[in-house]
Amino acid sequence: MKISYNWLKQFINLDWDAEKTGELLTDLGLEIEGIESYQSVKGGLEGVVVGQVLSCEKHPNADKLKVTRVDLGNGEPVQIVCGAPNVAAGQKVPVATIGTKLYDENGKEWVIKKGKIRGEESHGMICAEDELGLGKSHDGIMVLNSDFSVGTKAAEIFDIENDQVFEIGLTPNRADAMSHWGTARDLKAGLQQQDLNLELITPSVSSFRVENRLNKIDIEVKNADLAPRYCGVTISDIKVKESPAWLQHRLKAIGITPKNNVVDVTNYVLHELGQPLHAFDAHYIEGSKIEVKTVEAGTTFTTLDEVERTLHEEDLMICDAVKPLCIAGVFGGVNSGVTETTTSIFLESAYFNPVSIRKTAKRHGLNTDASFRFERGIDPNITEYALKRAALLIQDLAGGNISSEILDLYPKKIEDxxxxxxxxxxxxxxxxxxxxxxxxxxxxxxxxxxxxxxxxxxxxxxxxxxxxxxxxxxxxxxxxxxxxxxxIGFTQKLNASISNIDKFADHNVQNTISNQLVGQGFNEMLANSLTTPEYINLSEQLNEQNNIEMLNPLSNDLAVMRQSMLFSGLEAISYNSNRKRTDLKLYEFGKTYHSYESGRIENKHLSILITGNRSKETWNVKTNPSNFFYLKGIVSSVLERLGLTKLKTSPISNDLFAEGLSLSIGKAALVDFGIVKKSVLKHFSISQEVLYADFNWDTILEYIKYNKIKYTDIPKFPEVRRDFALLLDDSVKFEEIHTIAKQTEKQLLKGINLFDVYQGANLPSGKKSYAVSFTLQDEKKTLTDKQIDKIMNKLQHNFESKLGAELR
Structure with a gap:
């Protein structure tokens, strides 16, 4: 929000510099993010002085140029070549001296330099008003009043506005400070704390009076909940024209482009008092009546920006007896605004329901100065006062007569x-x-x-x-x-308390796993819990009736709470892949949201997504694409870190996966992981394989509480490894080998690992070769060859008898 210091000082007569005032405003909670200088004439006419043309003769080498001698008041006249047709001897003129910086209409700087024009030296420039930024005329040079003294600085004779503009980072709760009046009110309170009791100057409206009642427009508010207070008055016989310089300077200083005297007054009062106003061309109000109401859903309405908008059934509209004129508190209509031909207006001042205005503004993607204030809540007690203030200003600048009583519909007063x-x-x-x-x-x-x-x-x-x-x-x-x-004082003593920390608290466990995943090369992501309802069509396990819908969605793509973590993760992969980042390892802690007959629930998850290569390509490491077994290793490492090892493995039942596994304890599923279906990836325009794991974090937190940690010494005796190359039927799985081995030797067998799989030439049809390693260790003594051979023979016998295996 921009606040003009000159404007602010109209309310409170303060002689502090802008920096000091800005410090106090910041201390009061109105944080000053910056202070900018404003000049009504850019450059402030620095270097421009009053000169007198002593002589003016035709240029010897150009028909349209003249050579003049100009007295600048420093005792030595200078020669200036001028092309203006109206330059003549004896005139007092504005002269830009050597080194002066002038600015064109686009703000581009150009410097006056000594030079030669068609062979004649020129030491400055006699200026037209557009060259100085004082007007738009370029018909000839400016001829000044002959009473001005030669050498006088132009800045002293022209009305140039120099201002300091505060950029305030206004917090949403400070609706009371959304104006110069509100800021001055806060500043006065702050000054009183410093024993400066300055008067707060309030614009007077005591001269307001009704000249006639020839243009009465009735008002009917059909929904007082949406428009608790509505005021209006008509002003006739006005003349719409350009605003005076002082008003234009006020608006330009805070970044508003002046339009005409009527519209400028409504903008002025809005930023002065914080009360939005709207002026309707009374000629276009049919039936001499204003109705404040909602209209049928689907009604089209063209706003001032010439965009046709489809109205919602809850949009509050300002209508006449036939048609809508304005979206209340948000934006006016294209055919009801004030133009150069307007001769009478209906001036509106109102207090609208903040929630209603916010919903309407968001629904149509509009953010105006008026809606910004209405949706935060303005002062309902200045509605009539601001209307009178604006009416008097319009009369002062555009003439006209107040041609109706003020109609003030305020059925239920908003209480303090x-x-x-x-x-x-x-x-x-x-x-x-x-x-x-x-x-x-x-x-x-x-x-x-x-x-x-x-x-x-x-x-x-x-x-x-x-x-x-x-x-x-x-x-x-x-x-x-x-x-x-x-x-507020503070003591030098530092007090601290130590709280009891549960090691199984969510944030502690979450940090542990985050550190592990980051160490494995993952990046944490955070996705929006709001998503599009279209994603439920990608899985039969997601139902529309389980959606939690937003009452006031920002867009259709953010209309429901997500039921799955996968889709937001795929959005991130798609976004990065489209920007040539195809090797990704991401994880996210987040929630899914569901609506059931029994009520709404939310479940916490840990999701892991992997795509592309495991590591970056380097000269000494071959690229190694991520695959299902790499994901399985990541999943296993997470569960092992949590102490969850005795798990049941079953085929996945989730239709979002092409293939995968589900790990559980008893009937409680801990994680589903696998390869995402190509049909799902196609929806996100992802062409490469994506691996996905979905951990049920709430269930994991519940089960890790029951883990009993056992501490044992590191064995002092060596491990022994033996390998088997087993010829097996294609149908045999490594899990069967693992189970038989564990049943055969429970004490000394510490590890079983499949390190090679071969199928192809030199093997019988329907056969495959598994190379399996077995790690043996006795924690109390060194194993002997006899013990090792005995165990390996038992393993061989069981593999042969139970699996039909052969040693190769």
Whole structure:
């Protein structure tokens, strides 16, 4: 939000420099993000002086140029070549001296230099008004009043506005400060804390009066919940034209382009008082009636930007007896605004329901100065005052007569808030006991009325425009920000407390696994929990009736809460793949959301996605594409780190996978992982294989609590490895070998590993070769060859008898 310092000082007569004022505003919670200089004439006419043309003769080498001698008041006339047809001897003219910087209409800088024009020296430039930024005329040079003294700086004779503009990072709760008046009100409270009791100057509307009642327009509010207060008045016989310089300077300083005197007044009052206004061309109001109502869903309406919009059944509209004229509080219609031909207007000032305005603005993708204020909550008590203020300004600038009474429909007054402030609670929250008189002085400076004072606290009435101050804690915050956070003392003693930390707490376990995955080359991602309802069509296991829908979605792509973690992960892979980042290892801790007959639930998950190569390509390492077994290793390492090892493996039943496995404890599924179906990947325009694991994090957290950690010494005796090359039927799985081996030797067999698989030439049909290693170790003594041979013979016998295996 931009605040003009010159404009601010119309409300509070302060002689501080802008930097000092900005520091106080920041301390008050209106953080100044920057201060910019504004000049109504860029460059401020620095280097431009009043000169007198002593002589003017035809250029010897050019028919349209003249050679002049100009007195600049420094005792030595200079020669200037000029092409203006109206230059003549004896004139007082503005002269840009050597080194002066001027700016064209686009703000591009150009410097006046000494030079020769057709062989004649020129030491400066006699300027036209457009060259100085004082107007648009370029018919000839400016001829000044003959009373001006030669050598006078042009900046002293022209009305140039020099201003400082604050850029305030306004927080959403500070709706009361969304204007120069509101900022001045806060500044006054801050100054009182520094013993500067300055008067807050309020624009007077005492001269408002109704000249006639010849142009009455009736008002009917059909939905008082959406429009609690609505005021209007008509002004006739106006003349729409360009605004005066002072008004244009005020608007330009805060980045608003002037349009005409009527529209500019509505913008001026909006930024002055924080009350949005709208002026309708009364000629286009049919039936001499304004209706504030909603219209049928699907009604089309063309706004001022010439975009045809389809209205929602909840959009509040300003209509006449026949048609819509304006989206209330958001944007006007293309055919009802003020133009150069307008001679009478209906001026609107209202208080609209903030929630309704916000929904409408978001629904149509509009963000205007008016909607910005309405949706945060404006002051409902200045509606009529702001209308009178604008009407008087329009009369002053455009003429005309007030041609109707002010109609003010306010059936149910918005009440102020009642709060009781406890002195004890104030001390607890502030951390320091403030004098009661200081507290009362601060509250009074903030327009908070003190109803009663007791030994324990104060009964307060909070004005309705402070819709962010409705609780005791809010009042204490107001006291503290005005008193000054920097004024609160603190002790040199540092107090600390040690809390009991549960090692199985979600965040601790989550950090442990995050560190492990990052060490394995993964990057953490965070996706939006809002997604498109179209994704449920990618899986039969996702049902539309289980969707949790947004009442007011930002867009159709963010209309429901996600039922699966996969799709948001695929969106990230698609985004990165389209930008040539095809080797990805991602993980995310997040939630899925479901609506059932029994109620709504949310489940926490850990999702892992892998695609492309396992590691970056280098000169000494071949590229190694990620595959199912690599994902299985990652999944196993996560579960092992959590102490979950005795798991049941079963084929996957999730139709999002082309193939995969499900690991569980008993009937509780811990993780599904595998290769994502190509049909799902095609929906995201992903052409390469994607591996995905979905951990049920809530179930994992429940089961790890029952893990009993056993600590044992590292064995002092060596391991022994023996290998078998087994010829097996194609139908035999490694899991069967693993199970038989464990059953054969439970004590000394520590590890079983499949390190080679061969199928092809030199093997009988329907056969395959597995190379399996067996690790043996006795933790109490060294194994002998006799023990080892005995175990290996038993393994061989069981493989042959149970699997039909042969040693190769």
């Amino acid at each position: 808030f009642q709060v009781f402030l406890s002195f004890e609670n104030a001390t607890k929250l502030i951390g320091e006991e403030l004098p009661q008189e200081t507290i009362k002085r601060i509250l009074t400076s903030l327009d908070i009325k003190i109803n009663s004072v007791t030994e324990i606290g104060i009964g307060l009435t909070i004005p309705a425009y402070r819709n962010d101050v409705q609780r005791e804690a809010d009042v204490i915050e107001e006291i503290l920000r005005v008193y000054g956070y920097n004024n």
